[in-house]
Amino acid sequence: MKVAIVGGTGAFGRGLAARWREAGVEITIGSRDAARAQERAAVLGVSGATNEEAVRDADLVVLAVQSSAAIDTARDLAPVIGAAPVLCVASELRFEKHGVFPARDAGSIAEDVAAIVAGPVVSGFQALPAAQLAQSGLLDEDVLVCGDDADSKQLVLELGQHLVSGRAIDAGPLPNARALEGMTAVIVHVTRRRGGRPRGRGRRRAGAEDRLQVRGTRGPARGRRSVRPCARGRR
Numbered sequence: 001m002k003v004a005i006v007g008g009t010g011a012f013g014r015g016l017a018a019r020w021r022e023a024g025v026e027i028t029i030g031s032r033d034a035a036r037a038q039e040r041a042a043v044l045g046v047s048g049a050t051n052e053e054a055v056r057d058a059d060l061v062v063l064a065v066q067s068s069a070a071i072d073t074a075r076d077l078a079p080v081i082g083a084a085p086v087l088c089v090a091s092e093l094r095f096e097k098h099g100v101f102p103a104r105d106a107g108s109i110a111e112d113v114a115a116i117v118a119g120p121v122v123s124g125f126q127a128l129p130a131a132q133l134a135q136s137g138l139l140d141e142d143v144l145v146c147g148d149d150a151d152s153k154q155l156v157l158e159l160g161q162h163l164v165s166g167r168a169i170d171a172g173p174l175p176n177a178r179a180l181e182g183m184t185a186v187i188v189h190v191t192r193r194r195g196g197r198p199r200g201r202g203r204r205r206a207g208a209e210d211r212l213q214v215r216g217t218r219g220p221a222r223g224r225r226s227v228r229p230c231a232r233g234r235r
């Protein structure tokens with residue numbers, strides 16, 4: 001299977017590329033600049049090309065450009081992407097003094113992308129931090145994915161399972177991307193607050209131990225994790 005990661009020179013795209021390459025997926029990272037793509041790709045042991053070349057003949061296109069460029073990039077590449085499925089990982093956040101907010105008032109980036117490209121769009125992975133993907137080992141959390149097309153959603157769920165030790169969860173139809181994108185603001189907000197201001201010292205960066213993670217209640221499935229008891233009234 002060939003996966004093209006558009007904007008794969010960024011931290012998140014490189015994290016995905018490294019994980020999926022280890023899982024045996026054929027990866028091409030794309031960039032607006034072929035030389036930059038090839039340089040980053042060589043480090044990761046994958047292929048690098050312009051975004052246009054990367055998406056040609058891809059079985060899945062991951063739109064991993066800076067979130068504010070996702071819609072314009074989808075518009076530019078739509079003729080080359082054709083009917084291939086597109087995974088949208090973007091969420092637009094607004095950082096203000098008193099908190100982190102979803103930058104959108106309505107809809108989602110993923111739905112806007114779906115109105116542009118011919119193939120199905122899946123939305124997911126917004127809550128996985130690039131910094132954690134860059135480290136070794138599966139992330140100890142669940143991953144949420146939504147979309148209207150069952151086959152492409154299944155493909156992305158399988159790829160998600162190469163990223164986390166928890167579950168890759170079907171989060172329903174594509175309009176639920178509004179919640180996934182918005183929830184990223186909540187996760188980043190809480191994580192930053194937990195990183196907080198220790199007594200008597202300046203603000204420190206939130207670390208992995210401060211992170212709010214996506215975790216569902218665990219069922220008995222898959223054998224590789226023990227079932228955690230869930231206290232009454234608590235999730």
Ligand SMILES: NC(=O)c1ccc[n+]([C@@H]2O[C@H](COP(=O)([O-])OP(=O)(O)OC[C@H]3O[C@@H](n4cnc5c(N)ncnc54)[C@H](OP(=O)(O)O)[C@@H]3O)[C@@H](O)[C@H]2O)c1
Pocket residue numbers: 007008009010011012013030031032033036037063064065066067068069070073089090091092125126127128129130131
């Ligand atoms: N960072 C995270 O922790 C994280 C977590 C979950 C999801 N995401 C999502 O993943 C996506 C990528 O995140 P990131 O942190 O890797 O972003 P990033 O480093 O800011 O950008 C990724 C790539 O986007 C390309 N790019 C930048 N501006 C562009 C423009 N105007 N037009 C076209 N391409 C442009 C650049 O590639 P070239 O210059 O090489 O073309 C850049 O390397 C975003 O949608 C973000 O919401 C990020």
